[in-house]
Amino acid sequence: PPSLLTHFEGKVATIRNxxxxxxxxxxxxxxxxxxxxxxxxxxxxxxxxxxxxHHATTCPLDPIPSAVLQSISAELLPYMSSIINTxxxxxxxxxxxKTARVTPLLKKTSLDPSDDRxxxxxxxxxxxxxxxxxxxxxxxxxxxxxxxxxxxHQSSFRTGHSTETALLSVTEALATAGASSLSSxxxxxxxxAAFDMVNHKLLISTLAEMxxxxxxxxxxxxxxxxx
Numbered sequence: 655p656p657s658l659l660t661h662f663e664g665k666v667a668t669i670r671n672x673x674x675x676x677x678x679x680x681x682x683x684x685x686x687x688x689x690x691x692x693x694x695x696x697x698x699x700x701x702x703x704x705x706x707x708h709h710a711t712t713c714p715l716d717p718i719p720s721a722v723l724q725s726i727s728a729e730l731l732p733y734m735s736s737i738i739n740t741x742x743x744x745x746x747x748x749x750x751x752k753t754a755r756v757t758p759l760l761k762k763t764s765l766d767p768s769d770d771r772x773x774x775x776x777x778x779x780x781x782x783x784x785x786x787x788x789x790x791x792x793x794x795x796x797x798x799x800x801x802x803x804x805x806x807h808q809s810s811f812r813t814g815h816s817t818e819t820a821l822l823s824v825t826e827a828l829a830t831a832g833a834s835s836l837s838s839x840x841x842x843x844x845x846x847a848a849f850d851m852v853n854h855k856l857l858i859s860t861l862a863e864m865x866x867x868x869x870x871x872x873x874x875x876x877x878x879x880x881x
Contacts, residue, residue: 658758661770666850686865690797693742693870696789701735702727704785713778714755720781738786745872751783752878790873794866803864854879 696704705727710720723730741747754777765772779787795813798804804812809820824840831838845851858875866874 658770658773661773662756662758662775666847669847669850684863686863688797688801689865689867690793690870691868693790693793693873695739695742696735698731698735700789701738701785702731704788705734708784708788710781711778711784713780715750715753715778715780723781734782734785737782738789741786741877742789742873743869745869745877747783747786747873747877751780751786754779790878797866798864801865 706724710724712719712721716723727734741751756775756777758773759776760767761772761774807820807823809815809817809823828838828840858871858879861874862871
């Protein structure tokens with residue numbers, strides 16, 4: 655409905671407005687210990703693994719239901735490999751792969767469905783778009799982990815880490831401080847629509863300082879984030 659579209663757009667604009675002024679990244683320049691200037695070209699076996707080993711969530715924008723695509727993936731493998739590798743080589747993401755089907759869902763079933771504020775948007779991207787994302791994610795993760803570029807205290811979006819490891823880390827820090835007769839004051843921050851608050855220019859600058867460059871950075875900057 656138009657009212658929901660207006661609500662979602664207005665909410666994001668309101669959240670981002672305080673952060674729209676130009677931000678100069680205050681990142682001390684250091685020479686990266688390693689570089690990732692291009693993404694590795696995927697073999698057909700790599701693509702087949704990406705396509706078949708993930709839950710098939712069908713997007714209405716997909717010309718073929720993802721479950722059907724997975725069942726005939728062997729026949730379509732050369733074409734899917736070509737699409738994915740062309741994107742990685744050129745540092746470009748097709749416009750169709752950045753178009754999502756947005757569905758409004760109630761935050762809780764007990765909330766009033768007539769109030770637009772009780773909904774949050776859920777975006778469904780085409781299946782091949784998510785497949786390319788996973789290909790890039792896998793290579794970026796390997797690079798960041800092998801070169802110890804992630805904050806050691808980061809618990810989210812890391813294999814083997816969760817809210818439990820975050821809680822254990824905080825508990826240990828508090829216990830250590832208490833044993834040394836020190837005072838501790840936890841500062842907890844839970845921003846609304848956190849992903850909408852990410853400054854893309856600052857994110858790209860940070861990745862560049864970490865050693866991401868060339869077509870790899872171009873894929874993220876111009877192809878994916880449009881910075």
